[in-house]
Structure formats: structure tokens, C-alpha cells
Amino acid sequence: MGYYDEGRTGRNKRSGKGGYFLSGLAGVVIGAGLVVGTLPSIVEYQNKEGVSVSENESVQNENAEQVSLDVTTDVTKAVDKAKDTVVGITNIQASMDFFGSESGPQEAGSGSGVIYKKSDDTAFIVTNYHVIEGAQQLEVTLADGTKEPAELLGGDVWTDLAVLTIKGANVKKTAEFGDSGALKIGEPVIAIGNPLGLEFSGSVTQGVVSGLERAIPVDLNGDMVNDWQAEVLQTDAAINPGNSGGALVNIAGQVIGINSMKIAESAVEGIGLSIPIDTALPIIKDLESYGEVKRPAMGVTLQNVSELPSYHQEETLKLPKDIKEGVIIEQVLTNSPAAKAGMQEYDVITALDGKPVQDVIALRKYMYNNKKEGDTVNVTYYRDGKQRETKMTLVAESDL
Numbered sequence: 001m002g003y004y005d006e007g008r009t010g011r012n013k014r015s016g017k018g019g020y021f022l023s024g025l026a027g028v029v030i031g032a033g034l035v036v037g038t039l040p041s042i043v044e045y046q047n048k049e050g051v052s053v054s055e056n057e058s059v060q061n062e063n064a065e066q067v068s069l070d071v072t073t074d075v076t077k078a079v080d081k082a083k084d085t086v087v088g089i090t091n092i093q094a095s096m097d098f099f100g101s102e103s104g105p106q107e108a109g110s111g112s113g114v115i116y117k118k119s120d121d122t123a124f125i126v127t128n129y130h131v132i133e134g135a136q137q138l139e140v141t142l143a144d145g146t147k148e149p150a151e152l153l154g155g156d157v158w159t160d161l162a163v164l165t166i167k168g169a170n171v172k173k174t175a176e177f178g179d180s181g182a183l184k185i186g187e188p189v190i191a192i193g194n195p196l197g198l199e200f201s202g203s204v205t206q207g208v209v210s211g212l213e214r215a216i217p218v219d220l221n222g223d224m225v226n227d228w229q230a231e232v233l234q235t236d237a238a239i240n241p242g243n244s245g246g247a248l249v250n251i252a253g254q255v256i257g258i259n260s261m262k263i264a265e266s267a268v269e270g271i272g273l274s275i276p277i278d279t280a281l282p283i284i285k286d287l288e289s290y291g292e293v294k295r296p297a298m299g300v301t302l303q304n305v306s307e308l309p310s311y312h313q314e315e316t317l318k319l320p321k322d323i324k325e326g327v328i329i330e331q332v333l334t335n336s337p338a339a340k341a342g343m344q345e346y347d348v349i350t351a352l353d354g355k356p357v358q359d360v361i362a363l364r365k366y367m368y369n370n371k372k373e374g375d376t377v378n379v380t381y382y383r384d385g386k387q388r389e390t391k392m393t394l395v396a397e398s399d400l
Contacts, residue, residue: 074251075188075190075206075251077253078190078249078250078251078252078253079190079192079204079249079253080253081176081249081252081253082175082176082190082192082247082249082253082254082255083143083192083202083204084142084143084144084172084173085114085115085116085143085173085174085175085247085255086112086113086114086115086143086192086193086194086202086246086247087112087113087114087115087125087140087141087142087143088110088111088112088113088140088141088194088198088201089110089111089112089113089125089127089131089132089138089139089140089141089150089164089245090107090109090110090138090139090140090141090198091107091108091109091110091111091131091132091133091134091135091138092105092106092107092108092135092136092137092138092139093105093106093108093134093135093136093137094106094136105136105137108134108135109131110131110194110197110198110242111127111128111130111131111132111193111194111242111243111244111245111246112127112131112192112193112194112242112243112244112245112246112247112259113125113126113127113131113140113164113245113246114126114127114175114245114246114247114255114258115171115173115174115175116174116175116177116255116284117174118168118171118174119168120168121167121168121169122165122166122167122168123165123166123167123168123171123174124153124163124164124165124288125140125150125163125164125165125166126161126162126163126245126258126280126284127161127162127163127164127244127245127258128160128161128162128244128245128258128260129155129156129157129159129160129161129162130160130244131162131244131245132152132155132162132164133155135152137149138150138151138152138164140164140166141198141201142170142171143201143202144170146170148166148167148170149166150164150165150166151164151165151166152164153165153287153288153291154286154287154288154290154291154292155287156283156286156287156292156293157220158220158228158293158295158364158368159230159275159279159280159283159293160230160260160275161258161275161280161283161284161287162287163284163287163288175247175254175255176253176254176255177254177255177256177277177281178249178250178252178254178255178256178277179254179256179277179278180233180256180257180276180277180278180279181276181278183209183212183233183250183256183276184209185208185209185210185211185212186208186209187208187209187250187251188206188207188208188250188251189206189207189208189209189235189237189248189249189250189251189256189257190204190205190206190207190237190248190249190250190251191204191205191206191207191235191237191238191239191243191246191247191248191249191259191272191274192204192246192247192249193239193242193243193244193245193246193247193259194242194243194246195238195239195240195241195242195243196240196241196242197242200242203243205237205238205239206237207235207236207237207238207270207272208235208236208237209233209234209235210234210235210236210270210271211233211234212233212234213231214231214232214233214234214273215229215230215231216229216230216231216232216261216273217229217361218230225307226361227360227361228361228364229361229365230260230273230275231276231279232257232260232261232273232274232275232276233248233256233257233273233274233275233276234271234272234273235248235257235272235273235274236270236271236272237272238270238272239259239261239262239272239273239274240262243259244259244260244261245258245259245260246258246259247259248274255277256276256277257274257275257276257277258274258275258277258280259272259273259274260273260274260275261273292398294372294373294396294398295367295368295396295397296367296368296371296372296373296375296394296395296396296397297336297337297367297394297395297396297397297399297400298336298337298338298343298367298377298392298394299332299333299335299336299337299338299339299395299400300329300330300331300332300333300336300338300343301329301330301331302327302328302329302330302349302360302363303327303328303330303360304326304327304328304359304360305317305319305323305324305325305326305327305328305348305359306324306325306359308328316346317346317348317382318382318384318385319348319382319385320382320385323348323350323382325350325356325357325358325359326348326349326350326357326358326359326382327348327349327350327357327359327360327363328346328347328348329343329344329345329346329347329348329349330345331345332344332345333400336395336400337392337393337394337395338392340392340393341379341390341391341392342390343379343381343390343392344383346383347381347382347383348381348382348383349363349379349380349381350380350381350382350387351379351380352366352367352377352378352379352380353366353370353377353378354378354380367394371394372394373394373395373396373399374393374394374395375393375394376391376392376393376394377391377392377394378390378391379391379392
């Protein structure tokens, strides 16, 4: 199955029943009026014999009248609340001429972002990491068309999130974050962004929450091996190239997701994916404060046991025949937590704090979701066919 990042082009609780009911009622009233208006009027008169006779007299309106309707629903209210907080983001990179020399900065692609905070004269924007990846310059286009140079505070490839800042003088509104943990399947949501580029800026599509807590495998380095599982919301609101980083909002106009990707299969339609705002918030805070996400590390490089032929599992690693899952240590960095704990190349980790570790993704998810710099972790591993345990104190990845 293919996954398509809805990133830069070119290279999201009320049911809303009240709004829908009013729209439907207006349609019934207007429709009924049209029917009544075209019925012939009944004209009575007396013939020569004094008998009362009825005759149909067709009535026509000689002058057409233009009618203006003010249609307001929960959806339009939600859009009005959130649309001006969604911006366009242009990724500018140096281009190459025919001879392979740089020929000056050009737009490499564009995506979307959400203004979520304004402090003094600075506005903060959250978007996707893949929207800003590789940029030498970044430019933000506000809802009114104003363009502002942007500064990257930090990005995180694992969660596909990044935070930018711009001058806040022209920023009038900031987004309100909702509670993605309270979402229900079937709840209406609205996607706002810039599909296919800035010429379609502020586009709005509507759908429902199609699924919660979807785990999508992601290959981050292009080696055809999944490095991570993105935890996302599924929606059938249309998400297209350029929507990445835009807002998925609930019927109250609150941002409950950052649009990220869709499943790109010819036989698949209407499966868009969005990062839940509850997942994004701690990442956003770290990127604001440190320019990176403070994640714990052991100081090792890893490989899945399941990727090795059974011969090497038994002869090289000397694993018992019933051990088919786990993580092999390929390399231990000097002076790392793993080195200080006595771990070696070809050790096979099978559990952390007593929790089974099936593969590299499971190890990372446990570490990233449950541990922080300075925490201790109990490691269960196999060496030369014998099970062992050790403890190590974790450090930040950036300190290795």
C-alpha cells in the first residue's frame, strides 16, 4: 500500500444537526414558494345567462427578482473561525542550471501551516517537517495575501512536525486547539489548506472522522525499511498535495489535527491522514523551547532479528530456537549509556522494563513515549544464547 505525503506541491463537537436542519427547511420553504407562485389564479365572472363561471388565468412575473440568501450553518461558522489562521508556506531552495551550478533561489514547493500563537510581535506557526525539509529560505503567505519571511525554530522528522516564526504585525487571529482525544468516529470535520499551491489558498473540504489511532508505517530515510509508525487520524475530507501542515478542525472551529498525508492507491479514495493535536502539542512545545525534541537514547545502532536468516539467528547470534523477535545491537557508541552498561555488538534486546520488544519500531516507541533524558531503563537481552539483564541511564540524542 502506498502512502503519499500531502506536502509541498511541485517537486481535523457538536453534530451540526441544527445547521443542516435549517438549510433543509429553507429549501423546503423556497421550493414550496416556487410551486405556489406558478399556479394559475382563479378568476370568477358571470356569463350572459348569469351563471357564475371560473376561468384559469395564467399569471406571469414580467420582472425577474434576484433573491439574496444569508446561509449560516455550523460548518460556515467553523470555517469563519479557523480559515484566517491557515497560511501558505513556500519552500525556497537553490536551483541547478544545465551545468550543475547553482542558479539562484527558486520555489521548490509549497504547503500549508497553522498560526497557533502570538507573543509580543512574533507569531508561531506549526506545519509538517516534510513541507520545510531542505529549505534555504521560507516564506509565509497570510490569508489576506500578505507575504512574510519565516524563520525555522525546529523540526522533527519522527512526528513530521515543524515550528516557524514570522513577524506578528499583520497577524489578526490565532487558532484554538481542541481535544483530539474526545473525537468520535463519524464526527464531522473540515480540512482547510492550500491544495495544489497558493492559487487555491484557503480551500475548504468537509468530511467525517473515519478512524482513530491509525498506525501507519513510515520509511524516513528511503531505504525501503520502515523506521517508525505514525499515529494518525483518518478522515474522508479531501486532502491533496499542498494541504500538508494545514488544519483539520471540528464543528466548533477548533484545530484537532494537522493534515499530513493520504493513502495514494489507484483503487483507494477518501483516506486522508492527520496528526492528532494531542500528539502534536508536546512536540510543538519542545520545538519552541529547544529547536528539537528531547528524546532519550542508548547510543546504539539497531537491526531487527526478523530480518536475519534463521541460520544467522542460531549460529551467529546463538539465539534459542524459540526467540524469533527482538533487536540486534549492530554498534555501540563510545561512552554511551549502552557502553557504560556493558552492552556489546550482537547483543539481542528482547524487553525493556519487562515489556517485550519485537522490533526497532517497538523499542523506539517505548523509549520515546515512556522515557526521557536521565531516566533509567532495565534491559533484557541475549548474549551467546544466555539471557541477561542490565540497567542504563539514558541521555538526550543530541548529547551523543
